Amino acid sequence: MFQNPTDVQIKELLQKANTVAVVGLSDKPERDSHKVAKYLQGKGYKIIPVNPKYDSVLGEKCYKKVSEIPEQVDIVDVFRRSIDTPPVVDDAISIKPAAIWLQLGIVNEDAANTAQQNNLMIIMDRCIKVDHAKLLGDQ
Numbered sequence: 001m002f003q004n005p006t007d008v009q010i011k012e013l014l015q016k017a018n019t020v021a022v023v024g025l026s027d028k029p030e031r032d033s034h035k036v037a038k039y040l041q042g043k044g045y046k047i048i049p050v051n052p053k054y055d056s057v058l059g060e061k062c063y064k065k066v067s068e069i070p071e072q073v074d075i076v077d078v079f080r081r082s083i084d085t086p087p088v089v090d091d092a093i094s095i096k097p098a099a100i101w102l103q104l105g106i107v108n109e110d111a112a113n114t115a116q117q118n119n120l121m122i123i124m125d126r127c128i129k130v131d132h133a134k135l136l137g138d139q
Contacts, residue, residue, distance in 0.1 A: 002112045004123050011135040013099050017074035018046060021066055023088050024079035025049040027057045033079040036129040043132065048073065066092045077101045077128050085111040093118045101128050
């Protein structure tokens with residue numbers, strides 16, 4: 001049975017990370033993906049939007065797929081339906097991020113197994129914004 005990393009492991013991940021690719025990032029300010037990415041940007045993380053619908057979001061160039069990102073990505077934060085996550089994980093494996101993060105309400109055991117088989121940390125059904133605020137506060 002899948003278990004998320006401990007709070008200590010998640011805190012360490014958030015402290016070490018610099019770059020977060022946000023899959024499914026919307027340009028609509030009322031959307032959770034936009035709110036979370038803007039929060040992370042405000043905390044000093046470089047945000048890389050991944051959404052084929054846009055050229056840029058939050059002032060950053062948008063990519064169609066994670067595998068197209070030409071720089072190191074520490075966390076791939078996923079805002080997609082649970083059923084749509086396995087291809088995102090398969091694509092993300094190629095860039096070897098430190099972790100793949102499936103947002104609150106997103107759970108896919110197959111995606112988690114694939115990530116773990118490829119030695120990637122995976123976090124499911126948690127919000128990176130909530131965890132950052134809880135574990136790191138105003139850092």
